[in-house]
Amino acid sequence: MANHSTFTADDAVELAVIERSGFVESRHVGSAVVLAGDGTVVTALGDIHAPVLARSTLKPFQALAAMRSGVPLRGAQVALACASHVGSLDHMDVVEGMLKAAGLRESDLQCPAEWPQDEEARAWLVRSEIGKRRLACNCSGKHAAFLWACVVKGWDKHSYLEPNHPLQQLVRQTVEEYTEERSAHLGIDGCGAPVAAVSLTALARAYSHLAKAPGGGSGQLGDARAATVATSMLDYPWAVQGRSRDNTVVMRELGLLAKGGAEGVLVMATPQGASVAVKVLDGNRRATTLVALTMLAAADAVDIPEVARVLDDVVQPILGGGRPVGRIRLGRAVSALLD
Template sequence: MPLNPHATFSVESAVELAVVERSGFIESRHIGAAVVLSADGQVVTELGDITAPVFARSTLKPLQALAAMQAGVPLRGAQVAIACGSHVGSLDHMDVVEGMLKAASVTEDQLQCPADWPADETARTWLVQTERGKSRLAFNCSGKHAAFLWACTENGWDTHSYLEPNHPLQQRVRSVIEEYCGERIAHLGIDGCGAPVAAVSLTGLARAYSQLAKAPGDHHSNARAATIATSMLDYPWAVQGRGEANTIVMNDLGIIAKIGAEGVLAMATPQGVAVAIKVLDGNIRATTLVGLTLLAAAGAVDIPEVSSVLEKVIDPVLGGGRPVGKIRLGHAVSALLD
């Protein structure tokens, strides 16, 4: 049966990336696809269908932030990182976003991401105790939306329609995505935050991250792209949150890392070796394990360093509050280490 042009790859085109083992029994299997690109853009590792479109979800945020910066938004430091981030809504996160809104002369009410409770427990308790309730600042995409609004005020664009696909800002976003992915967008949808989301191939996504990661060391690269990569590594807490997987990977290994909803992950080393993953069932719990292993198998990161990071970010399988199993690599990935 041919693939629906408005669908991602099929089960038949996927491979087993990871399994969940409980008490010596394989309880669940995560299938999907993944690609590793060398610094010069050549395919080093191909698992499953790496050419079919996937909604890249929040892995597109660095490109969306880049578009906002190209539109004249003077993002600096943690502002850049949080515009690229899917943060947990800590008090520090909300402070950075609030500062961006103030600089743009707009208010929280103008953010068109939903109001939400923060994933950060301290911030959630504060919102409850102060009776402020859910906040748009706490939504994990608020940094991106603040950058979008700021782009509108810098250019005199309408702030009410900034999420519409035909808005000048969103047209610029699509142009940046296609430029860095090196391919046309296959489909355009609506992300969880209400912004347009593009479907691109895993190969295209990895290509984009390779370019971003290499930018600081390449004098011919776009200076704003270099700022994106540098800021994500300098302020990894703003990209996700202290103790969170992406933050730990960036802090400990010095490679840019960004999750996306529905099982998407992209990472790249400063040399430009990049990996992009889509877990077909949409679960992200094995993505960091698979992504770092693929980079290690390609010789892009050291195995001992990867093992140290994985000990921090991979939760054990529990039974009665004690470890009784683990998430481990599927054969398609583990075979690459032999």
């Protein structure tokens, strides 16, 4: 397969179906892989070697690159640098504090100005007649860390999103170090930053290394900065997405690293390094948490009753007239793992 394309439907499997009133109306196909803590493949569904644009699942490694540049991120700031946040007032306050510490302003951010997904914050911006803000962009924490790195290193702040910028070269080096795979392609993410294409296996491997870092990991991949990224995501899960959002709930309730990305990508990892990476081919993310947690449970990496409890909170029902009339359920390829 050419490096400028991900896998095709012919190489995918049925991961989940949407059932409405007893009728299956939609099917989500894709690929997924589970790795053991030592990096061996435990479960492979579909094509796990074709490249996928990893989107926001790369944010922890982008944050790590900023920290390697000397950015003194602490606590919730680290989590915000890794975040695809909903733009709550708390989220925007932390990012604003990052910019202030670096001697920067919101106008220095090159992510798009957006309305926050958080309803309270959006209402406040409407009432205040402030309108859309760059701080409310779900990637603002990452961009603030990028800019702070430029200040620390004396790099140009205006071109920090260019692929040949020293910071982006360090990001690519960090991603390839943790994935143990050369990036197959470099694209532009929704926020304007470069984004690498890597295989699902490599993406799961990267999160395995990251999750094990607080326990010492292996060599340079278990260094103190990587450990700080992993522990900060788990210590401040609200900052990584939002208090009732699926990634946050999984981290808070199960102690797993969990990070989703646009176009149906999701990665999770246990502290012991067992990991799962999922790509839904049509780009819809509504079934990713169900699939990922089920696959980890089937591999005995997480406790099934605990997973069931969390899934009740994060998997949305299928509604008709405002009441549940259906559900998202596992596709045949995933449900067979539980037999």
